[in-house]
Amino acid sequence: MLEGKIENLKVDSTNVLSVLGTNRDLTLSKKIEKLTIELTNILSVVGTSGEIDASNKIYEVFADMPYYKKNPNLLSHLDFKNDTLGRKNVVAIVKGEKTPSDKTVVLIGHSDTVGISDYSGFEEYATKPYELAKKLKELKLPADVRENLDSGNWLFGRGIFDMKCGVATIMTIMEDITENISEFEGNLVFAAVGDEEESLGGMLAFVPELVKLQEEHGFEYQAVVDTDYMSPRYENDEQKNIYVGTVGKLMPSFYVVGKETHVGQPYKGLDPNLITSAIITEIDKNIEYSDIVDKEVSLPPITLRNRDLKEEYSVQIAKTANLYFNYATHVSTPDMVLEKMKGAAEGHLKR
Ligand SMILES: [Zn+2]
Structure with missing residues (x-):
């Protein structure tokens, strides 16, 4: 694979x-x-x-x-x-x-x-392509979508x-x-x-x-x-x-532990969201992390999730956060990707 x-x-x-x-x-x-x-x-x-x-x-x-x-x-x-x-x-x-x-x-x-949550308000038509096309005509749509819809050449659902x-x-x-x-x-x-x-x-x-x-x-x-x-x-x-051919898919994940603090004392804590954003800035859509085989470049990594793990609102910052990436491979093995991910986090954070 x-x-x-x-x-x-x-x-x-x-x-x-x-x-x-x-x-x-x-x-x-x-x-x-x-x-x-x-x-x-x-x-x-x-x-x-x-x-x-x-x-x-x-x-x-x-x-x-x-x-x-x-x-x-x-x-x-x-x-x-x-x-x-x-x-x-x-x-x-x-x-x-x-x-x-x-x-x-x-x-x-x-x-x-x-x-079907992204059909908000149109859920009942998500499985009815012909009715859905009629319903979509009632909406204000971008020009290219409108053109596809009016052409009658496309089915939606x-x-x-x-x-x-x-x-x-x-x-x-x-x-x-x-x-x-x-x-x-x-x-x-x-x-x-x-x-x-x-x-x-x-x-x-x-x-x-x-x-x-x-x-x-x-x-x-x-x-x-x-x-x-x-x-x-x-x-x-x-x-x-x-x-x-085949493309491998991995999902390298980060669990980030920061240090809580009150928003009135920002320098007393370590914001895990700041760390995840630094990791994302380094890795997200960066083709340095793509595999290249026979001039074919694998898709660069992109986040599938990024969230802190604070459960409710408070004036204390989050303690932990996690994020994971979609990571397509042509030749890299999981241990190779893990090394790259560790390097990415350490390298960037040293800057
Ligand atoms: Zn599919």
Whole structure:
């Protein structure tokens, strides 16, 4: 996970369409849109029972396909380990029948989403893309958002982009492949995983399952394709980027202990917020901390949390604070990053 490089293949939208073919494009894209809406209609915020509703729906859609009616053993639920909510992944396998082959591509999509508190006042529309678009028209919006909304070319809704449309795309293409299974060579293993936005319970349960499936079916894994979202790399970027490789993610954390004092005697104490702000100034968005492999620079660290741990208002300053960073890696190992983080804190504070 921590090794690897990232490259981006630039593909324009014409090429993307030609990959899908011509005549079936419309039917496929309509099917993808329909399923995307159906999946978005289910509120599946990470850490809630809605995640189970989403995985049940995905299971039902597969179970309804003629291929899985004929091959029910190739479709299964996979429980998370020790999960109090009882969440589960859906695993669907396709076995090509053109010529015998062990070659297998793994496909991954997550069915959970982040919360909806940022929809303040519009929560009930977060799962209803068409109604939401109408409601959004009532708002005062920035010009570029208004333009996208009025174009009618975009769908809005919680998790529709990250990544229910990606899950719907895989499922629809799998259905299309199974309808002509005698023409398909190789195998597919798809997992719709949950808990992606929080603790990765779904993926952690799926990894040992992949090893088990390899032993049971003799699969030779060739590649893993994740259809999570991609976005423009800069303003007006028209390229559709496909990312190859892996990026590691770490979350270096600092716990800062200062010394309380009354605000009337500021020099008698040590403000932990002053220390965290100095650490942030040193590390945040500083590409000196990025990994560079094959001219690819990993994203610089940025804070995911910065707070003091004072529980209520008083005229005494905070004693402790904590902060943590999102830290993307291409080659650095956790111990290397820890050394860099210690150096960052010590180096800056000496200045
Ligand atoms: Zn995602």
